[in-house]
Amino acid sequence: MSRIAIVSAMTEELGRLHEHLDPGALCERHGGRDFWVGRMDGRDVVIVLSRIGKVAAATTATLLASHFDVSALVFTGAAGGIGPHVQVGDVVVATGLLQHDMDASPIFPRFEVPLYGADRFAADIALSSAVAAAVADALAPDAPHATDGLRPALAALAAARAAAGLPPHQPRLHQGLVLSGDCFVSSRAQCDQLLAWHPEALAVEMEGAALAQVCADFGLPFAVVRTISDRADDQAHVDFPRFIAETASRYTLAIVSGWLKGPGGR
Numbered sequence: 001m002s003r004i005a006i007v008s009a010m011t012e013e014l015g016r017l018h019e020h021l022d023p024g025a026l027c028e029r030h031g032g033r034d035f036w037v038g039r040m041d042g043r044d045v046v047i048v049l050s051r052i053g054k055v056a057a058a059t060t061a062t063l064l065a066s067h068f069d070v071s072a073l074v075f076t077g078a079a080g081g082i083g084p085h086v087q088v089g090d091v092v093v094a095t096g097l098l099q100h101d102m103d104a105s106p107i108f109p110r111f112e113v114p115l116y117g118a119d120r121f122a123a124d125i126a127l128s129s130a131v132a133a134a135v136a137d138a139l140a141p142d143a144p145h146a147t148d149g150l151r152p153a154l155a156a157l158a159a160a161r162a163a164a165g166l167p168p169h170q171p172r173l174h175q176g177l178v179l180s181g182d183c184f185v186s187s188r189a190q191c192d193q194l195l196a197w198h199p200e201a202l203a204v205e206m207e208g209a210a211l212a213q214v215c216a217d218f219g220l221p222f223a224v225v226r227t228i229s230d231r232a233d234d235q236a237h238v239d240f241p242r243f244i245a246e247t248a249s250r251y252t253l254a255i256v257s258g259w260l261k262g263p264g265g266r
């Protein structure tokens with residue numbers, strides 16, 4: 001069985017993805033979560049809402065690994081952009097994930113996950129490349145019919161930028177380091193601190209590195225794809241809820257469906 005898990009932290013991020021499952025899908029409840037098991041775009045999938053934060057993500061990944069015989073996990077959702085060129089509406093596909101709030105120093109080096117001998121977990125290269133290819137297709141100005149759902153979202157983002165007096169921006173794909181921690185980052189000072197520690201970091205969120213650690217434990221390949229909802233700055237508390245309400249689920253559907261239909265999802 002080659003079943004793929006698709007995970008998001010928030011209802012607004014996952015949207016109504018499970019409604020795109022073929023007829024006959026089943027819902028199983030474990031650990032207080034609903035796992036939707038079925039077929040989508042010709043693939044066996046299980047779709048689940050993890051809830052927010054590292055523990056919730058780790059619980060969900062553990063349940064997926066132990067109850068659903070999954071062969072790979074894809075986490076999709078929003079993140080704050082902290083890399084200088086990472087703008088709202090862009091998409092980051094993680095190459096590696098690090099827990100920015102891990103600190104067992106002086107017993108272990110700061111950020112190192114104790115007894116793992118490393119501070120970061122690498123995403124699966126082939127899976128992440130396939131997801132990145134789907135993102136690039138979805139964001140292309142002449143995107144094919146599969147991403148029709150993204151067009152209104154991109155138009156709304158463009159209108160919001162214009163209203164805020166910002167220059168036009170064509171949403172882009174980035175690939176690199178994503179930071180995870182149990183806090184919503186919402187000040188320039190916090191961002192500057194994260195970048196001082198990890199200058200190569202592109203985005204910050206609250207689940208990816210925990211899912212990555214569980215996948216390392218179970219030897220499962222994974223990818224983390226994050227749409228940028230805010231810049232994790234003093235405006236983040238306004239930008240994030242607006243993006244989540246209006247745009248995030250459209251990105252999820254366009255990316256997941258584009259990936260499952262494409263050669264990388266086969």
Ligand code: ADE
Pocket residue numbers: 078079080183184185186204205206229230231232233236240
């Ligand atoms: N997810 C989306 N935006 C975020 C932020 N600013 N901090 C942490 N997680 C996020």
